[in-house]
Amino acid sequence: MSDTIEIKIPAKPKYLRIVRLEIRFICEAMNFSSADVNFITLAVDEACSNIIKHAYGGPTDKPIEVTCHVHADRVEFVIRDYGKKSDIRKIKSRQLDDVRPGGLGVHLIKTAMDEVQYDNSLDVGNQLKLIKYINQRDRNVKH
Numbered sequence: 001m002s003d004t005i006e007i008k009i010p011a012k013p014k015y016l017r018i019v020r021l022e023i024r025f026i027c028e029a030m031n032f033s034s035a036d037v038n039f040i041t042l043a044v045d046e047a048c049s050n051i052i053k054h055a056y057g058g059p060t061d062k063p064i065e066v067t068c069h070v071h072a073d074r075v076e077f078v079i080r081d082y083g084k085k086s087d088i089r090k091i092k093s094r095q096l097d098d099v100r101p102g103g104l105g106v107h108l109i110k111t112a113m114d115e116v117q118y119d120n121s122l123d124v125g126n127q128l129k130l131i132k133y134i135n136q137r138d139r140n141v142k143h
Contacts, residue, residue, distance in 0.1 A: 002076075005068040011052045011081070012059040019066055020045050023077070026068055030075060030134065039112035040075070040132050046105040047079050047128055055083030055126060074114075074133045082125040086118065 007022050009015040023044045027037040048064050056062055062082055069076040110116050115131035 001071075003070040005070070007066040007068070008063050010059075010061045011048075011056045011064050011083075012061075013049070013052060016045055016048055019048055019064075023066075023068070026070060026075065027132075030070060032075075032132070032134065036132065040130075043109045043112035043130060044077055044079065046108055047130065050105055051079070051081040051083065051126075055081045055086065057084070074131055077130040079128045079130070080125065081127075085120050086126045 005022070005026060007019055009018055020041050023041045024037055027040050032040065044066065048066070051064050052059060060083075063080075065078075065080040067078040067080070069078070109130065112132070113130045114133050115129070117129040117131075119127040119129070
């Protein structure tokens with residue numbers, strides 16, 4: 001059993017603060033460490049920023065939907081857009097030794113979260129599922 005919280009915003013950078021505040025609140029309520037709260041919040045923010053930039057090609061009134069499923073041992077974020085389909089094979093971070101601005105969002109997301117699942121099989125748009133377990137021991141039991 002889980003609690004579900006839904007956040008829907010227009011795909012504009014000025015509204016990402018709403019998502020960050022909600023994610024932070026949810027993670028703090030679940031008693032994640034403050035480091036995990038920061039990393040999870042940053043990962044979800046980066047995913048939403050990537051939607052604006054890549055799926056929508058810039059700010060738009062089209063939605064970004066973030067659905068949070070709060071479980072006893074983990075939190076799951078399902079992030080949905082209705083933009084251009086992503087080629088999952090091309091979603092990757094640049095090399096860390098390639099020092100220049102940008103291009104590390106995917107690395108950050110994969111580092112912060114325990115599971116990252118891309119889905120572009122929907123009729124329209126993309127979906128990203130991010131999962132973070134409250135502690136590593138819970139994650140190992142699940143696999």
